[in-house]
Amino acid sequence: MLPHLHLLFWLSLLPFVTGWMGENHFQTMPVDDYGVVLLMCAVAYSILARSLFAHHSENAALAEAIGKDRKGWISIVLYILGIGLSLLHPLLGFGIYICVAIMWLIPDSRIESRLKH
Structure with a gap:
């Protein structure tokens, strides 16, 4: 499956579940x-x-700036935690989902500093 279609599929389900x-x-x-x-x-x-970084070597600076994608991995772990907590009490899980959204509102300075050079 093409990676962009994979993402678009899951994004298309957001209005329904919301x-x-x-x-x-x-x-x-x-x-x-x-x-x-x-x-x-x-x-x-x-x-x-x-997959984009692997196929487009001209974006090596961006791939290096993103690095191991710490925010992405933290998000995945927090979503798993939120799913588990929502089984205990729905608002606990929803609170975790809100924390992830707030985390992504804070800009990542690594990208800006790497791309300025």
Whole structure:
């Protein structure tokens, strides 16, 4: 499967699970499934980024700046944690999903510093 289609598939499910979660007032199953879709989006993004860097050597500076994609791996781990916590209490899992979103709002200075040179 092409990596960009893999990511687009999971992104296309976000409106459905978001609406389902809202209609059911953050019950366990919709919040859990929301986390699964977010997790799969993160995994698909990671696969897409790695395949782009492998096929486009002219982006070596960007690939070097991103490095091991610490934020990406932390996101995946937190989504897994959020899925597990949502089975205990849906708002715990949803809180983890919000933390991941906030984490991505903070710009990554490594990329800017590497690409300026």
